[in-house]
Amino acid sequence: MSDETTPESEPVVPEAAVELPVMDISAPPEVVEHRLGQFGVHGSPDVSGYGGLVTTVVLPGASERPYGGYFDEVADDLQAALGADFNDAIEKIVVDRGQLTIHVKREHLVSVCQALRDDPMLRFEMSLGCSGVHWPGDAGRELHVVYHLRSLTHNRFVTLETTCPDSDPHVPSATSVYPTNDWHEREAFDFFGVIFDGHPYLTRIQMPDDWPGHPQRKDYPLGGIPVEYKGAVTPPPDERRWYS
Amino acid sequence: MSDTTYTSTADESEDIQSDPYRTSEGDTVYNVQGNDWDTVLAPPEGEKDRLIVNMGPQHPSTHGVLRLIVELDGEAVESVRAAIGYLHTGIEKNMEYRTWTQGSTFVTRMDYVAGLHNELVYALGVEKLLGIEDQITDRANVIRVMMSELSRISSHMVAIATGGMELGALTGMTIGFRDREFVLDLFESITGVRMNHAYIRPGGISHDLPKGIEKDIVAAIKILRERASDVHNLLVDNAIWLGRTQGVGYLDLAGCMALGITGPILRSTGLPWDLRKADPYCGFENYEFDIPTATTCDVYGRFLIRLAEIEQSINIVEQCLDKLEPGPVFIEDKKIAWPARLTIGPDGQGNSPEHIKEIMGTSMEALIHHFKLVTEGFQVPQGQVYAAVESAKGELGMHLVSDGGTRPYRAHMRDPSFTNLQSIAAMTEGGLLSDVVAAISSIDPVMGGVDR
Numbered sequence: 131m132s133d134e135t136t137p138e139s140e141p142v143v144p145e146a147a148v149e150l151p152v153m154d155i156s157a158p159p160e161v162v163e164h165r166l167g168q169f170g171v172h173g174s175p176d177v178s179g180y181g182g183l184v185t186t187v188v189l190p191g192a193s194e195r196p197y198g199g200y201f202d203e204v205a206d207d208l209q210a211a212l213g214a215d216f217n218d219a220i221e222k223i224v225v226d227r228g229q230l231t232i233h234v235k236r237e238h239l240v241s242v243c244q245a246l247r248d249d250p251m252l253r254f255e256m257s258l259g260c261s262g263v264h265w266p267g268d269a270g271r272e273l274h275v276v277y278h279l280r281s282l283t284h285n286r287f288v289t290l291e292t293t294c295p296d297s298d299p300h301v302p303s304a305t306s307v308y309p310t311n312d313w314h315e316r317e318a319f320d321f322f323g324v325i326f327d328g329h330p331y332l333t334r335i336q337m338p339d340d341w342p343g344h345p346q347r348k349d350y351p352l353g354g355i356p357v358e359y360k361g362a363v364t365p366p367p368d369e370r371r372w373y374s
Numbered sequence: 375m376s377d378t379t380y381t382s383t384a385d386e387s388e389d390i391q392s393d394p395y396r397t398s399e400g401d402t403v404y405n406v407q408g409n410d411w412d413t414v415l416a417p418p419e420g421e422k423d424r425l426i427v428n429m430g431p432q433h434p435s436t437h438g439v440l441r442l443i444v445e446l447d448g449e450a451v452e453s454v455r456a457a458i459g460y461l462h463t464g465i466e467k468n469m470e471y472r473t474w475t476q477g478s479t480f481v482t483r484m485d486y487v488a489g490l491h492n493e494l495v496y497a498l499g500v501e502k503l504l505g506i507e508d509q510i511t512d513r514a515n516v517i518r519v520m521m522s523e524l525s526r527i528s529s530h531m532v533a534i535a536t537g538g539m540e541l542g543a544l545t546g547m548t549i550g551f552r553d554r555e556f557v558l559d560l561f562e563s564i565t566g567v568r569m570n571h572a573y574i575r576p577g578g579i580s581h582d583l584p585k586g587i588e589k590d591i592v593a594a595i596k597i598l599r600e601r602a603s604d605v606h607n608l609l610v611d612n613a614i615w616l617g618r619t620q621g622v623g624y625l626d627l628a629g630c631m632a633l634g635i636t637g638p639i640l641r642s643t644g645l646p647w648d649l650r651k652a653d654p655y656c657g658f659e660n661y662e663f664d665i666p667t668a669t670t671c672d673v674y675g676r677f678l679i680r681l682a683e684i685e686q687s688i689n690i691v692e693q694c695l696d697k698l699e700p701g702p703v704f705i706e707d708k709k710i711a712w713p714a715r716l717t718i719g720p721d722g723q724g725n726s727p728e729h730i731k732e733i734m735g736t737s738m739e740a741l742i743h744h745f746k747l748v749t750e751g752f753q754v755p756q757g758q759v760y761a762a763v764e765s766a767k768g769e770l771g772m773h774l775v776s777d778g779g780t781r782p783y784r785a786h787m788r789d790p791s792f793t794n795l796q797s798i799a800a801m802t803e804g805g806l807l808s809d810v811v812a813a814i815s816s817i818d819p820v821m822g823g824v825d826r
Contacts, residue, residue, distance in 0.1 A: 163777065170779065187756060187777050226757050227502055255631050259793060261773045261786035263758075276773060278760050278788070282631075282645070285652050289760060310634030313796050321466075331401065336459040336825060346467050346784075367471040373750045374779035 157222035157233075163187035163267040165374060173371035187267075192222035200286055201230040207252050208232070211245040231289040236301050239292050243307040246279060246288070254279040254288060257304070259314035262322035264347045272296040273324050277304065277311075294324065303329035321346035424452060429810070431460045437536060437814055438821035442798070449806050454799045458792075461825040469785045473751030474500050475712065477782060479572040481772075484787055485823030486569055488529035490521045491765035492787065492823075493574035498655060499761035499772040500576035503754050506705060513701040514578040515656045520591075520694035521564070521573065522656075522763070523687040527598070528557040529766035529818075530680040530687075534605060537677065537815030541618045549604050556594045563587055566723050578704035581716045588695055595688055605681065619674035623801040623813035626671050633800065634793045637768025638683070639817065642668045642675035649764035660697075661690050673816040683766075710752050713744040751780035758784075767791050767818055789823040 165185045167176045196202050205223055209216045219238030224231045234242045246254040258278040266272055271293035279288050294301050303326035304311045315326040316335040323344035326332055334341060343350055354366025364370075430441040439460035445452040469480050481496040482489035497518075501507050531554040538546020558568040564583055565571040573580050609615045625635065627643040640647055646665040650658040666682030668675030704711045713733075717726040733741040756778040762771040768790030775784040794817050801813040 227759050258771055259788050263775050263784045309632045336462040352471055
């Protein structure tokens with residue numbers, strides 16, 4: 131094994147004497163969409179009589195301690211590594227379906243990645259790339275970028291999530307810490323229009339260079355044509371009736 | 375909740391896409407799409423003349439529609455840049471417009487050489503979102519493991535076959551494709567098709583193994599074991615093969631970590647990292663198998679690893695046959711389980727006559743249930759998950775987001791071919807042009823997975 135992935139012979143033990151600030155990262159569930167109707171029908175009129183009912187789509191809020199498993203250790207180690215910046219950098223920590231997601235404010239993304247990679251207690255040395263999610267109803271936080279990190283040293287897995295508004299779609303690039311994100315960030319730029327500041331060659335990767343728009347945003351139509359077979363016409367997929 | 379503290383380092387007054395020949399950092403972009411050859415051909419101040427060759431996207435040795443922009447000084451490679459996207463079909467976007475069940479049909483077309491891995495990781499992701507991992511039946515899990523290992527055998531055989539062809543060992547190709555045919559025949563008997571199966575579905579598998587298939591599997595294993603020596607005899611000690619592959623396409627552990635490389639390339643650095651051991655799924659912890667490694671970090675090491683993994687996978691398939699107990703292959707929960715049972719009739723595969731009789735003749739509720747589940751689909755609670763399996767090429771990840779509806783809100787496949795292909799520059803720059811071909815074949819990218 132090379133030096134980069136092996137912990138130093140004497141692991142750096144976080145100084146217990148230093149009083150860490152109290153972790154203050156509570157956040158309510160995030161409302162991303164309001165929907166009308168009980169049965170979630172789209173593409174044809176809701177004749178159920180329940181069309182006026184409002185349901186909300188929420189993403190989970192901050193989880194309560196203890197998180198369980200190694201998640202508490204990761205949170206504590208990250209707090210020790212970031213020190214006073216922790217409450218500033220971390221929006222919330224969510225444990226959902228057995229997975230730990232750390233929501234980071236975008237201006238701190240690179241320093242959090244650096245800490246996660248380099249701290250011997252954390253050592254998330256491999257990034258599995260990033261993925262974008264577009265929530266048009268999440269005002270001021272429309273674009274989410276999700277990074278998946280794996281620690282081979284400790285056999286652990288963590289998800290990082292950061293957001294940026296549609297009006298200012300800038301997120302710092304994590305390529306300086308994890309070079310593998312080069313193509314992944316180009317893909318997220320190509321499909322969602324997130325501009326990764328500091329990326330060495332932020333050009334389109336899947337779509338042609340002169341393609342207008344960013345196809346995986348929710349406001350970008352799927353496209354398609356109706357298909358006729360023996361007199362019956364099937365509309366394109368995005369015009370068919372569907373349920374949410 | 376807009377944060378105003380973050381200030382972008384980019385100059386706001388300047389649209390980074392306004393000049394197609396400049397990157398966001400101000401460097402030159404070589405599109406080579408026509409009318410811009412002058413920018414490419416003129417050597418920069420103080421630099422010597424160089425030759426830029428477009429290898430692909432229609433080139434027999436680039437593993438599909440991969441285009442490499444190779445900068446040459448004689449035969450020495452100065453720089454390599456991969457251009458991808460020629461097979462982009464918008465699978466991820468399309469999945470947002472189909473039900474969760476229909477997603478299987480889409481993901482299997484990503485890395486089509488090992489499509490069952492894609493179906494498996496997608497099914498695991500949806501099951502994680504639904505919180506029903508524990509309800510998957512034992513038989514379904516054993517069949518999933520067996521199919522995924524058969525898929526690994528088939529994928530590695532393609533890797534060795536096409537790699538052989540690209541390096542001039544054409545018999546290696548005929549041997550590889552000949553033996554892969556036995557696996558594809560099994561797939562045809564079990565799933566009904568040779569590729570693009572949509573066999574592993576959220577909740578289980580689409581239908582049980584056909585009667586008497588165990589005999590066919592045993593026979594295929596026997597033939598595969600006997601014929602494994604063919605590739606060994608042809609290539610393992612072949613002086614030309616050694617000359618073309620040893621010390622070529624070097625990438626060490628630090629490089630693999632930085633570039634996110636997994637699979638045989640990572641294991642060729644000596645690190646026995648395999649998700650089947652590190653983070654077992656579908657009961658892989660109950661199987662006995664080794665993780666082959668090499669310490670040479672080169673094309674030859676990856677070739678030996680693939681050969682050894684085929685043997686290990688055959689062993690796992692054999693263990694699966696011992697573990698197969700009769701039982702259901704789909705989840706009990708009637709709100710998720712596919713209502714219809716498939717059988718093969720005189721006119722091909724279709725819904726079983728008993729099921730048709732039940733829903734059309736005896737139970738109105740069963741008919742409504744069938745109709746609702748098939749047309750509308752089941753709902754998946756809000757949230758996001760990441761599921762991962764060890765595919766033939768490395769870590770295959772699935773990032774799934776649900777908004778609580780009957781369709782994926784976002785589905786993203788972390789395909790190992792996509793990530794591993796990034797290493798082509800690190801592996802080949804400074805070497806010879808012919809080594810680029812060897813390096814690509816050792817990465818074994820499948821462009822369907824790279825471009826999605």
